[in-house]
Amino acid sequence: MSDKIETIKITVDGKELEAKPGAMLIEVTDQVGIHIPRFCYHKKLTVSANCRMCLVEVEKAPKPMPACATPVTEGMTVWTRSEKALTAQKDTMEFLLINHPLDCPICDQGGECELQDLSVAFGGSSSNYHEVKRVVVDKNIGELVSTELTRCIQCMRCVRFGEEIAGMRELGAMGRGDRVEIGTFVQKSLSSELSGNIIDICPVGALTAKPSRFTSRAWEMMQTAAVASHDCVGSNTHIHTFKKKLVRVIAGDNEAINECWISDRDRFSYQGIESKDRAEVPMIKKDGNWKRVSWEDALNAVAEKLKAAHPDNIGVLASPRATIEELYLLQKSMRAIGVNSLDHRLRQTDFNQQESMGLFPWLGMSLSDIEAQDAMLLVGSNVRKEQPMINHRIRNAVNNQAAKVFTVNPRHLEFNYPVELQFVSDPLEMVNTLAGVAAASFKISKATIPAGLKDLLNAVEVTAESKSLAKTLKDAENAVVFLGSIAVQHPGYSTLRALSSVIADNTGATLGYFAESANTVGAWLAGMVPHRTQAGGVVEEVGKSTAQMLDKGMNTFVLLDVEPSFDCDDAVLANETMKVADCVISISPYLSGSMLEQADIILPSAAYTETSGTFVNAEGVWQSFNAASQSYEEARPAWKILRVLGNVLGLDGFDYVSSSDVRDELKKACGGVSEVNNSFEVVGIYTTLDKLAVTNNVLQRIGEVAEFCGDALVRRAEALQKSAPQQDAIQLNSAEVTRMGLQVSLDENQLVDVKQGVETVSMPLILNDAIPDGCVLLASGTESSSLLGSAFGSVEITS
Amino acid sequence: MFVDNNSLESVTILTEHELHEIDGWLKRFPEDQRQSALLGALRAVMHEDHYLSYEKMDAVAEYLGIPKVAVYEVASFYSMYEMDEKAAGKNTIAVCTNISCMLNGSDKIVKHIESKLGIKHGETTPDGEFYFKIEEECLAACCGAPMMQLNHVYHEHLTLSKVDELLDTCLPKRSDDDVGESESAAVKSTDSIVDKKGGK
């Protein structure tokens, strides 16, 4: 901002203020803390000026004016608390209350209700209205949001939110005049990934959180600031607890990160913390039977097992959702006993050229910079589900400055903004599609094609579309190529990455990564990779990657918040490897059935809201948080477990007092790096993929992670699971169904038998014509998928 | 805009006449303001079906490239649109019952029409010929009270016989045999109400 911005002077309540010409009065008063009551105004939504609560007296104006819709002008004099203003506000309040029920004692919003607050502050004590109030029938709009529409004051925030922020209008104002009702008209569940935000912005109790309905009162709850744990954004949240028990999560304000919105996944995943399968006490398996033991015995047993195994035979798998403190301590202790095989890249399968990764997979820019991009290419990303808040930024770029978005994905996706072009091809062909774009970019740059990519690029056809994409990237002032989670899981990831890198180089675009999880970046920094220690330090000997560990069968495994059958790429392989291993030590808040089968020692750790810690988001921002609720039974924060394990193993440097000591040690080692050079020199040979023999019933699997199945916590979040039954289904297009001669009955939940590798599971079939020929969408992380093979393998529909 | 009109399902759901009408409306507005054609589009559907089915509303939404709720909002806002299949009569009778008309005898007109057609106010005759709509608002013709709209055309200074005449013009031509019957039904109730001659 230049300092030469013209300002004008206005006087509010006798105070002289400077303001930008054209700003709305309420924005100016909000900035200096003069409070004007309001219902319909919201800083992130367009002005609709329909509630009239913000009426103030403006000198020379004949009537009170709405502060939210009155632009300031030079010399304007405003009184917000004059008799005229107060009378107008009081009358508006009386009017708004005509049809509002007096059910505050049973209303979830009671105590934090804008209507209640303003009625106390600005309303009268009695009403002139003595007739009947209207009643509105409630609507069922899904598992997440409860409606009590008699309480609605028609501020239209929820409607504007749908149009302006969620990018899909699901709620509308039906009817007219005193009969206006908010609803979907046709009964339907909200499907936006951001739908829960209407709970936060509804000023009254008309829209409240369904899972926490009637559980406690606003004034009894404690609020703890937290950082969301499911995507790479690190949205700020507030966790509300009552008597140390979780009640709900709401959005926190952080303009640079999540503005004031959060995704439904971040809002409702907390339910998983109270799942019935929490691990209560440390346990050891003896002759196939589980025995509850003390922490001391358990940790001694772990130390014994670790000492007994050869370090080269110990594999460490950690969740990218673990805090940086946990990851660092695990890394530090394991490296100290000579273990080199550590990894957090659980779903990745192609580790070729991993050395060429930067310090961590950086977004390439700040989150807000995404809004300044003019052209974007998304490679392998269902961004809307993977990274809802990043999708929101991209949407802003498209809406505000006509950014052009292109995608290269294995299926056609629905976006909530216009996308210039979606390149859709089956997973294997995706590599060639991207190679076509790369070839086109070389035509523009005239650079020499690196030897490793020559064969691939010379063999592909350069289509008009790929030429125009390359040209758009080249011509754009700010362009970026983003690699998403589908790319990371792809069997040809190294090739996709190399191609993306050359496209970025040739067109002058930035290369960026959507890190997969909340602390993927932190895991890299903590050295939770086989080829680097903390802060990207060199290792003497490169250990094994996830794929190698699972394939080569280590005899001892340490798992940190990992459920191999759900979190790894190939569940069959992961299950088998865990079963045959001599000893599996699981540090996890949960005890799933397969875990009881696979593990030998279970150390119950505190769940997400029960521990303090730090996540590093995709931009490289470190955000720490405190515990919000009490640990369950004998579960302990994992960083404490690991610290004590360090002591039991007799290692030096494990005398931390608090988690912030751990963080500070690592932070110091990282030396304040926040930007990473993502670009790398493309040398060497990239992974080439064999064509799959797609025969009659064998199809390529598109195994992207289901929206609510990415980690152990969200998989246990009841409402989210109920809201998305289609996650655990097999989807294919109608042409394939006909070709295979499957009988489809559309109305019923039809089950088909799906075989991958040795296992066969029965799962619902959904027709989806956005799936390319020869493919099925069979998401990862689901119950069915926990019995099947690789996410991008081939599956057979047997009946 | 990213509306590719040729591949839309709505093209198969909307009739040729409806599409023609909608396209006509679209021409009058800027290309990026397709929503502007919504009122006209719904009117075209009303003209064909005499009510708005979900199917047609969704088709209009798709054709105009606007959210479905935006169509529902407009359809539920204006009383000239009907969304209940039961309200789909070929001819719509709307008798004003607001204050001026009421003082001038609109109740009797309503009763008369009810007994003439054998249905209640708000219903449609079983043969689908007449929909007797409940009009709630003043139709802005108080000086000609009592008044009604017949297929959106204003008829003022109503008398019972005038109502009979008007309704009979809407009926399909009948053979001679039927005439007696229908006349007797009409005659039965042709006693006069406040009958103010004159008018404009």
Ligand code: SF4
């Ligand atoms: S439901 Fe809430 S947000 Fe929506 S219009 Fe009513 S009061 Fe406003």
Ligand code: FES
């Ligand atoms: S806040 Fe200004 S009119 Fe509602």
Ligand code: FES
């Ligand atoms: S009251 Fe009937 S037209 Fe005004």
